Amino acid sequence: MAIRQPVVSVLGHVDHGKTKLLDRIRGTAVGDREAGAITQHIGATEVPIGRIYEMCGSIIGSKKFTVPGLLFIDTPGHQAFTSLRARGGSLADLAVLVIDIREGLMPQTIESIHILRQYKTPFVIALNKVDTIEGWNSTADRPFVLSEKDQQAHTKEVFEQHMYEIISQLSSNGVFADRYDRIDDFTKAVALIPISAKTGEGVPDLMLMLIGLAQRFLETRLTKEEGPGKGTVLEVKEVKGLGQTLDMILYSGTLKTGATVAIGTRGAPLVTRIKAILKPKPLDEIRDPRDRFDNVKELHAAAGVKIAVQDATGVIAGAPIRVVKNAKDPSIQEITEETSIKIETEEKGITIKADAIGSLEALAYEAKAAGIPIRKYGIGEITRRDVLESSYGNDTHHVILGFNVSTSKDAEAEIATHSIKVMTNNIVYALIDDYKLWLDESTRQNESDKRVEFAFPAKITILPDHIFRVNKPAVVGVRVLAGRIRVGENLIDREGKDCGTIKSVRDDDGNVLKEGVQGDEVSVAIEGVTVGRQINENDVLYVDMIESGYKEVQKVELTDDEKLALSDTVAIKRRTEPFWGM
Structure with missing residues (x-):
């Protein structure tokens, strides 16, 4: 059974070489009009198998593939990847994750890994910019496995150091990778292909890996489905002389001029008719910028194409498009289900x-x-x-x-x-x-605000030989065992008896403090008590709490020592009020 080209997306961090790699792939056959030349589609670049055989001739041997080629989506990056969907997953059958060998994993690299995992998309890693390795001897468009043999021992050593540093970074992010020619089982490791998008080195190896993986693991997915066309919208554009057009990838079936199509929108699917199917002319055939397209009657998957439609109201990037018989076609319900956003919501969030x-x-x-x-x-x-x-x-x-x-x-x-x-x-x-x-x-700010608004659990002990004044107010040295103490807070002892109100908190130099926190030794002025009567050296005291304050404190994260102080305070309060705080 015939199979189609896999759709390939290119992801990676900004400036790591995604666009340059796509440019290199497109540029390998500029001006080459023979059979097997690279074809520019709308929003995609087709590299036929014949061209891949030519590019990989020195490393492919007599190996032959049934996969007819590769179709690269021209818009690189994870944003395009996530917005272009098919069959409830990604439009891409395969992905290339580009990493700069000098910079390693960066934020968008990690983001791309997350997304590839989420969509369960198989991918390879293009380790780009090998030509920037100190002493690297470049040869344009040469396979990496051959280019590496021409490098000096020191250059190879530097390259290996960079590569294994990145392999380690990948491992830390849950990706087990190795150089592609050192992997025995591609189901257990991600292939890493060293390349230079600038010189073309390693690009043949990359093409060979993609076509080989597609042949071995994606044959069932790539089986050509005859019948009504299925695709994904890349972009909605207004084109002078054509009206509203849709750039799309056709990934299954056949598209014909005059066919009725259903397209996903933010609301109900839109049913409209195809007025024209347009494919770009080869670059060397364009004589007039206004005459850039060939009008075709029929198109087979997989292909990137522009279609002119009677109506494109509400159509968005990533929307599914299906050829249908009429407005009651069952495929319309499929589109409704595919465009319905499946996100769990909660009452609060x-x-x-x-x-x-x-x-x-x-x-x-x-x-x-x-x-x-x-x-x-x-x-x-x-x-x-x-x-x-x-x-x-x-x-x-x-x-x-x-x-x-x-x-x-x-x-x-x-x-x-x-x-x-x-x-x-x-x-x-x-x-x-x-x-x-x-x-x-x-x-943290909310807790800090609440700690000011309400008395918080705190526990102090009066230090021996630190009685500075007996009363009016009593001034004593204390150690804060848990929590924090502030001016205005009331104190109680282990029996729940009133032990006065804090009027000031000072350090050893007599400076007024906003608060005393756990571990501090400070002097406090306490109004309403006399040393030797209500309080004494070595006494353990607690900050008194009101019931409403206790309920608020329960909502805040406490330290272990604060929790113990709170537990002690609650036990003290419940000696006289058994249901306190309940």
């Missing part, structure tokens, strides 16, 4: 927004993994309504996380009024980390 369905689900996935409750979600910019609806509940839920989205002007005007925390980022896990940091700081 934060708001999340993202630029596309896939990226929204990626953000929700990471939020759930981090234990962050979600109350509301949506696609598109952060609006005034989002801000107003986020103002309900407790302060830690007055938060909006935005992935790759902006904030509307009327929303910005409401943010300060309603004390809403808005965080945006184009890295999902960095956004989650930002929220965690903010939550920790906010929690």
